[in-house]
Amino acid sequence: MSIKDKAYIVGIYEHPTRLATDKTVMMLHAEVAAGALADAGLTKNDIDGYFCAAGDTPGLGQLSAADYLGLKTRHIDSTDVGGSSYLLQVGHAAEAIALGKCSIALITLAGRPRAEGMATGTQPRAPAVPMPESGFESPYAPATANMYAMAAMRHMYQYGTTSEQLAWVKVAASHHAQYNPHAMLKDVVTVEDVVNSPMIADPLHRLDCCVISDGGGAIILTTPEIAKSLKRPLVKVIGAGEAPKHQMGGKVDLTYSGAVWSGPLAFAEAGVKPADIKYASIYDSFTITVVMQLEDLGFCEKGQGGRFVSDGNLISGVGKLPFNTDGGGLCNNHPSNRGGLTKVLEAVRQLRGEAHPKVQVANCDVALAHGTGGSLGTRHAAATVIMERE
């Protein structure tokens, strides 16, 4: 049994706000849900499966959200593994639809860390309830930036990756963001701009880090039959994979991510290879995240990611693998400190032919969205989704 061709993405919406001082988190969830429903041509009471991540949704799992939104469903999934949760949920929703457990699935993400003044990357986060590893990590002040930085430092040591190579990821994102009116950072930057920006956590500079933004997004998936009755371009899920990676009992290896497992699962299910992918949305919490995930997904050999992203290879119309044509997390937005959902949105726009004309990939028939939730430096969940235009 496979999810290939069993579920179609018929509704997407990205909240235009980047600073939501005038909205609650639940208002944002409701607004993105309404936006995706309008895009699909469906109404709230059509939803019979609701997917959200416990970590960005107020309340116990999704219960308060289901109450607030007035949902009556027959399938519940509040899986939370951080920023990649929504990529997992696209796969989970496709599974539920394939099995007949629901027919119209809604996925939402929303948050306002910027309005709340959160120092997302540099402030260690203390969990309300200690985790089993807490005593062995919290005293050392792990934040988000220095955890990814340790992966970057090891990658540089082991493979000769340079700060200039990492900077190309940001340069490519900025080339795309200039065409996105909603992007937080619209200025095109150079490699020099990135490597001369202030050091945050060696070897990551300020411009190696994604933005801190408010907002959110939503996705609606449905059955082939319902999708064909709607008036939207037909974009279907053809493969999905997910995998956790962690410290492996002390056999720590920060040179690769869980994409080495999630990627092959998704490619095998979809029956395509990296060379078939016309556009890739790659979670860009930091520039190093993109380099490692591209290697692990098989777009280049292990250790060659720095060379692969250099010289504009990720810029639409210039390079071989157009990525994050909305500007990604590095320039556009990173709602609720979670970049997985917006990765799906831009991939769907590309497949529909609805990306900005300056960044639209010609004949974009197969696209990939991939993300890392948690941290490359400790433990994370990798998730890969492959989609096709019919």
Add this chain to the structure above:
Amino acid sequence: MAQAQDRKISAPAVNLETQHFWDGAAEGKLLYKKCTQCGEPHFYPRTHCPFCFSDKTEWAEASGKGTVYTYSVMRRAPIPYAIAYVTLAEGPTMMTNIVDCDLDSIKIGQAVRLVFKPSEGGPPVPMFTPA
């Protein structure tokens, strides 16, 4: 030159599974766990071996010798500090801080030795300094 300064270290969360580890820390010992069934050492210490899942694990004392697997100096902090993973001579790699040195001199592969630093209201915490 950016000499490491002492910063306030939060007290580690101690539970019934890790009390023995922190009692050892108070005596200047760095403990890890070893599985008596498959022989694999592991870190952080837990009751069930994460490799063979046996609950026949026992405590062992590390020599305190290790090498830097990777590190990063957090510059955007009131007091810059170096976080690291250090691979112990006994095998497992653990998260830690590199202290009492020039932060700009730290290198991957560098030999380091165990030191303990006081925490705020908790047991001392194992850290490393250049050997």
